């Protein structure tokens with residue numbers, strides 16, 4: 001049963017969005033529960049990243065409505081860093097950029113900012129990498145630095161695009177535990193993922209196909225063998 005409306009962090013009604021000459025999301029009516037983890041699942045090109053951009057407020061709706069309980073800027077962790085690998089940024093610099101949402105890039109950091117940065121690196125297990133250049137890191141180390149950067153924003157709504165893709169089991173479990181901790185602290189987490197194990201651990205699931213919502217609800221109700229077979233047109237085991 002869906003949570004009552006006052007417990008929703010985001011409500012989309014008949015939402016449509018896309019790119020010039022390419023409509024993607026169609027008639028999407030979906031909700032994102034507060035202080036919980038929502039997994040957005042669907043095949044390549046089904047509109048997961050587009051939906052995250054809508055939730056982040058960086059892609060406008062072309063039709064329909066979106067109500068967001070949070071007024072502050074959401075934390076948004078993209079699949080790849082917006083900063084080039086060749087730019088000389090340390091891991092600590094990268095995580096510190098998460099505080100710019102509060103300070104702006106040119107304001108001095110407060111001791112609170114510094115302690116948030118250190119705590120976020122600690123939570124992602126990258127404190128020992130703090131002085132290393134981002135461009136020298138492995139994919140998994142880099143991914144943890146980007147999640148730490150998003151976490152450092154201390155946003156009420158935390159959006160992540162495939163945060164566990166390409167990670168080994170330990171790094172993946174580490175990131176999922178951090179997301180669990182954030183939700184327990186009251187943060188609303190939304191992650192787009194191809195990882196059905198991660199999706200099964202979420203509290204709520206949105207299943208997309210061709211920009212339309214196929215189902216939403218608890219993962220064990222949404223991610224059934226039949227639904228996955230229907231979505232991918234071939235046998236994908238529900239785990």
Ligand SMILES: Nc1ncnc2c1ncn2[C@@H]1O[C@H](COP(=O)(O)OP(=O)(O)OP(=O)(O)O)[C@@H](O)[C@H]1O
Pocket residue numbers: 019020022024042043044045046047048049050051192
């Ligand atoms: N910047 C863009 N300009 C034009 N079309 C885009 C843009 N970004 C995505 N698209 C198109 O929008 C559709 C949905 O893409 P989107 O990235 O949202 O899907 P996705 O479910 O996140 O896919 P994946 O699992 O491959 O990451 C695709 O057809 C894609 O080609």
